[in-house]
Amino acid sequence: MSGVLVLAEHREGALRDASFETMAAGRQLAEALGTDLSAVLLGGTPEMAQLVADRGVKVRHARHELLAAFNSEAYQRALVALVQELASDAVLMPHSSFGNDLGPSLAVALGCGAVSDCIGFEKTDAGLKVTRGMYASKLHAEVLVPELPLVAMVRQSEFKQAGPGDGGAVEAWDPGPALAEPLRTRFISVEEVPTTGIDITKADVVIAVGRGVKEEANIAAVRELADSLGAVLAGSRPVIDAGWLEKERQVGSSGKTVKPKLYIALGISGAFQHVAGMKGAETIVAVNKDPHAPIFGVAHYGIVDDLLKVVPVLRQKLVEAK
Ligand SMILES: Cc1cc2nc3c(=O)[nH]c(=O)nc-3n(C[C@H](O)[C@H](O)[C@H](O)COP(=O)(O)OP(=O)(O)OC[C@H]3O[C@@H](n4cnc5c(N)ncnc54)[C@H](O)[C@@H]3O)c2cc1C
Numbered sequence: 001m002s003g004v005l006v007l008a009e010h011r012e013g014a015l016r017d018a019s020f021e022t023m024a025a026g027r028q029l030a031e032a033l034g035t036d037l038s039a040v041l042l043g044g045t046p047e048m049a050q051l052v053a054d055r056g057v058k059v060r061h062a063r064h065e066l067l068a069a070f071n072s073e074a075y076q077r078a079l080v081a082l083v084q085e086l087a088s089d090a091v092l093m094p095h096s097s098f099g100n101d102l103g104p105s106l107a108v109a110l111g112c113g114a115v116s117d118c119i120g121f122e123k124t125d126a127g128l129k130v131t132r133g134m135y136a137s138k139l140h141a142e143v144l145v146p147e148l149p150l151v152a153m154v155r156q157s158e159f160k161q162a163g164p165g166d167g168g169a170v171e172a173w174d175p176g177p178a179l180a181e182p183l184r185t186r187f188i189s190v191e192e193v194p195t196t197g198i199d200i201t202k203a204d205v206v207i208a209v210g211r212g213v214k215e216e217a218n219i220a221a222v223r224e225l226a227d228s229l230g231a232v233l234a235g236s237r238p239v240i241d242a243g244w245l246e247k248e249r250q251v252g253s254s255g256k257t258v259k260p261k262l263y264i265a266l267g268i269s270g271a272f273q274h275v276a277g278m279k280g281a282e283t284i285v286a287v288n289k290d291p292h293a294p295i296f297g298v299a300h301y302g303i304v305d306d307l308l309k310v311v312p313v314l315r316q317k318l319v320e321a322k
Pocket of ligand 1: 209239269272287308
């Protein structure tokens with residue numbers, strides 16, 4: 001057995017950040033196992049392959065018309081062939097909708113174990129210990145993997161993206177033989193969900209409201225604050241589910257990941273699924289009535305008070321400061 005193999009995920013012509021986060025997880029696992037890290041890009045472009053190689057890893061780039069868009073069956077066949085050829089210790093991919101489609105069936109095809117939502121790897125005398133989330137991350141479980149190989153889906157936003165590194169290279173890898181037999185499934189098209197054009201991921205300042213805002217009418221004051229700051233308004237999932245803000249404004253694991261200069265969380269408890277989408281912000285300010293709210297664990301500045309009192313004061317101060 002040799003090597004940890006990371007699948008670089010791309011969508012709609014671009015590599016996803018989760019690919020580089022998964023590479024960072026792969027590096028942690030490779031170090032724990034005392035082995036090498038490499039990557040594979042199925043489909044995609046030479047430019048994408050080079051971007052992955054720039055992180056200091058060897059990338060096998062498989063180009064084939066059946067790999068141009070994600071197809072779980074085609075990806076699985078190609079990966080089975082590559083993992084067997086390399087005798088990989090582990091295959092890592094993002095815990096995304098693609099990864100969760102592909103990972104378990106890949107493990108079945110390889111006859112090995114699969115662990116989803118992975119957040120850490122450690123070598124022990126009994127085998128590889130993988131830490132993963134359970135019950136919507138209310139618990140962390142430690143899973144012992146006595147035998148390799150392993151297929152692991154890595155939680156998004158958990159690892160800092162792998163930085164640039166030397167020694168990377170792109171090598172063409174021919175998936176042709178693995179894809180010679182007809183597939184039972186085929187990619188037809190991507191159907192975009194209609195959007196309003198709001199993109200909270202591009203904003204320098206994001207003000208997010210949570211269930212603590214109590215009712216839709218109270219969002220007006222937060223919107224005024226956002227306008228004063230030139231900020232974009234966002235929300236936690238309950239606010240989106242209630243229909244008080246558009247779906248594109250949801251921050252979190254089932255919404256968007258934002259990395260603004262300033263993130264103001266108003267009446268948000270700081271559940272893991274929310275924090276996953278905003279912990280990369282440069283400065284985080286939280287306003288919450290509960291001094292023990294988990295959001296204060298990630299906030300750089302905190303105000304323990306009623307947001308309905310704090311928001312108008314903040315806005316007034318900003319107007320005066322102008
Ligand atoms: C599979 C899955 C995916 C999920 N994805 C997401 C996601 O993408 N994004 C997301 O946000 N959540 C997501 N969730 C939901 C998540 O688990 C939490 O339930 C959610 O983040 C809680 O939102 P909240 O903080 O607004 O509400 P609550 O947890 O109810 O917190 C409200 C907070 O407001 C405070 N508060 C109350 N009144 C006031 C006041 N007047 N002034 C100041 N503070 C006040 C309270 O002290 C409390 O801390 C997901 C859950 C699951 C299971």
